[in-house]
Amino acid sequence: MxxxxxxxxxxxxxxxxxxxxxxxxxxxxxxxxxxxxxxxxxxxxxxxxxxxxxxxxxxxxxxxxxxxxxxxxxxxxxxxxxxxxxxxxxxxxxxxxxxxxxxxxxxxxxxxxxxxxxxxxxxxxxxxFSTVYGYDNTKFPDAKPTTMADFFDTTKFPGKRGLRKGAKANLEMALMADGVPAADVYATLGTPEGVDRAFAKLDTIKSDVIWWEAGAQPPQLLADGEVLMSTAYNGRLFAAAVAEGKPFTTVWDGQVYExxxxxxxxxxxxxxxxxxxxxxxxxxxxxxxxxxxxxxxxxxxxxxxxxxxxxxxxxxxxxYMPTSAANLGNALASSYEFWVDHDGELNDRFNAWLASN
The missing domain is CATH 3.40.190.10 (Periplasmic binding protein-like II)
Structure with a gap:
């Protein structure tokens, strides 16, 4: 008072x-x-x-x-x-x-x-906040995903994925899933070859993706069983798991925080x-x-x-915080400098890629 x-x-x-x-x-x-x-x-x-x-x-x-x-x-x-x-x-x-x-x-x-x-x-x-991915742990009775590579592995973990409809974070996560260390992501993405590599990785799951635009959608997609895993804002997964009691697990590997x-x-x-x-x-x-x-x-x-x-x-x-030491093992700080310079061109390419077969 x-x-x-x-x-x-x-x-x-x-x-x-x-x-x-x-x-x-x-x-x-x-x-x-x-x-x-x-x-x-x-x-x-x-x-x-x-x-x-x-x-x-x-x-x-x-x-x-x-x-x-x-x-x-x-x-x-x-x-x-x-x-x-x-x-x-x-x-x-x-x-x-x-x-x-x-x-x-x-x-x-x-x-x-x-x-x-x-x-x-x-x-x-x-x-x-960070963009992470999560899953409903009741759908994984045996092996569970633990890395960003697992999110892109539809052979080991077959099923639909949820991704935000846009270039940002998706390109970074694709490169990390493809083996690029977090410290090298923006140097790689700053080259034509790096951009091609990111989109090539996205190609591997494109037919399995359900695209989301609002932050409330990923927890709902998981709850409804429409996707096996989904990227999401970490706070949304926390709210669903802790406040609503959903059986969701957050995977921090490859998180992109900002x-x-x-x-x-x-x-x-x-x-x-x-x-x-x-x-x-x-x-x-x-x-x-x-x-x-x-x-x-x-x-x-x-x-x-x-x-x-x-x-x-x-x-x-x-x-549950993105900045907790335990959650920063393979984390990427989003580069605003990179996205200020490249947002337009990369989202134009993303939209063209999305519209292509």
Missing amino acids: KKLLVLSTALTAVSFAAQADVTVMSWGGAYTKSQVEAYHKPFTAATGINVISVDSDNPAPQIKTQVEAGNVSIDVGDVEYADAIRLCDEGMLEPIGMDVLPAGADGTPAADDFLPGAVTDCAVATIV YDLFVIPKGAPNKDAAMEFVKFATSTQALADQAAWIAYGPARKSSGALVGMYNDGKTEMAP
Whole structure:
């Protein structure tokens, strides 16, 4: 309560027109629920400002469309790193910057408290998430998949696979499944031969793939038995397994991890309130609180010590985090530099490949 009173007092200095609502566009499902519990509700309690949630399969394209049309209806968007950089470079976002962000709860300046690269000119990271793959362990009475190579091995493990409909993460995982060490993935993918190699590996399972676009789909595909294994966001698999009791196992080998970040679209109707929301949501306690609702690592160092149990009061969260030492044995940090430079050409090739026989 003391924390809320201090924040409320500080925020009274900002003039908000009739306590305007803040509209936040995010990815839906268990992820948005974690944001509502950790950010939205406490922010409203501290400021009196209502937070409206809007779901999207990917907020970045909608932000671009709204800004280009001069008809912006959202105040804050949750986007992936490469999209944050690209949108900022294209002038689609309001500047934020490190200097406006609060220090950590232990007094550490924001510049030293956020993880490396977590704050850019126009975006502030909230979580570290990863793309992994999972399976229903009741479908594997004997040998179980343990590596990324197993995901692509339809001889040893025959059955349908679920993959996100897009180039990102799929190309990296294909190369790792084909024997490329994680440390060499982007050097390999940066060559025509490496791109050919990734698509050749995808060719080996193309006829067995069911494509997904929304984060909620992979757990449902697994639960319905439509796929034997599926790539997914690690937090979605955690929510299905722990919160819903599904018999799902996450395979961390070959995980591709990255930040998700908050941005404010250029021309946001409630820019000042949006800025206060971003500052609140990326504070030490708020980021730690989110980790009690979903298995994504907080983007602040000072939040780490505050991460404890899941909200069920009995599940220790650390082993389910992408950044847990046990889960980083063969992990790949997604390269935003690579995807900023190559997103267009590789997705064009991916779409052409997808449409081909």
